[in-house]
Amino acid sequence: MTTALYRRYRPETFAEVIGQDHVTAPLRQALRNGQVNHAYLFSGPRGCGKTSSARILARILNCERNTEANPTDTPCGQCESCRELARGGPGSLDVVEIDAASHGGVDDARELRERATFAPSRDRFKVFILDEAHMVSPQGFNALLKIVEEPPPHVMFIFATTEPDKVIGTIRSRTHHYPFRLVPPDVMLSFLEQVAQAEGVTVGAGVLQLVVRAGAGSVRDSLSVLDQLIAGSGPAGLDYEGAVALLGFTHASLLDDLVDAIAASDGASAFRVVERVISTGHEPRRFVEDLLERLRDLIVIAAAGDAASAALHDVPADQLAHMRTQAVHLGASELSRSADLINAALSEMTGATSPRLHLELLMARLLLPGADDSVAGFSARLDRLERGGIVSTATLTPAPLLPAAMPSDSVVATPAVA
Ligand SMILES: [Zn+2]
The missing domain is CATH 1.20.272.10 (Zinc Finger, Delta Prime; domain 3)
Known part of the structure; x- marks a missing residue:
């Protein structure tokens, strides 16, 4: 059983996030300036890097080398927190990921509010990443409102959502909103070329273009398609005939x-x-x-x-x-x-x-x-x-x-x- 490409190529720093420079550049600048907000909203289509970026932000915020005197926009990769939050790492006690699709009720929000009052166990911040934030119920948002409005200095919220309009306005107005976009085809194409090369796979002419089309701008979807093609390929690698047939495109x-x-x-x-x-x-x-x-x-x-x-x-x-x-x-x-x-x-x-x-x-x-x-x-x-x-x-x-x-x-x- 091999790990999915999407997991293996998940970015660990903002420099590795592709096609979102309009978001990562100002965010990194703010981090270098030591301008940290207590709530962020990452919105955009599925599979284009919102949750990965939320994890990267958490990793930077809690990196041991990132101090008020020496702010940085890149995790050191060596401290305990950085290693815990690396790809395939066990995760950190001070970074809590919540899937609002299954934990978006008012009781979950109250519990979260409770947890947020405790100080971080080791690191600088207690970071809460709320994935699928649009699934938080209105009562849930109301329960969170006070702590997002007046957060303790150690608490940080990152909301990730495909539907920012469903995050209630009173919460949204407390956040710094970063809209992610679909990855442009040329950026995706060169990324897929790098992945194929790193994987040592021979790819026939026109195949990656089909993958880009099938992935429709989502990194996750594109890598899943590539994964599937690689899994079904012979020693000769990926060829156009096989790809066009499998993906259902017209030859x-x-x-x-x-x-x-x-x-x-x-x-x-x-x-x-x-x-x-x-x-x-x-x-x-x-x-x-x-x-x-x-x-x-x-x-x-x-x-x-x-x-x-x-x-x-x-x-x-x-x-x-x-x-x-x-x-x-x-x-x-x-x-x-x-x-x-x-x-x-x-x-x-x-x-x-x-x-x-x-x-x-x-x-x-x-x-x-x-x-x-x-x-x-x-x-x-x-x-x-x-x-x-x-x-x-x-x-x-x-x-x-x-x-x-x-x-x-x-x-x-x-x-x-x-
Ligand atoms: Zn570190």
């Missing part, structure tokens, strides 16, 4: 084939992709979501040109080169029109009984700007004309392109053609 090659088909008005290929999506067990809605994301990337590329790589840092270089070609082939108006269509289809697909039908209708619309009388449709047709495209065949003859391309059992047997 980039499916998106490539579809976008290429749309750019070439190649109905046969487009519907073959739909066939592959269905036959490989992809969820149609997820596929359309991923397609929309791809269109977004292409729009960024079309708009930003060479500068796009900065905005699309999670796209590997060879993939980016291919997407540049796709953006040129489709053109700005067609990209924008397609994104609108895909977005509309995505809303229609929510709760739809036949998502496949919607997916196929979407294909028909994407392939036929000629059937679209809106300004966006005309604009897309103009784009195609300018590129020497085949807009006239799709418009004037009864759509030779599409019916020939349709699988015989398809539900979209007679698409309306303007």
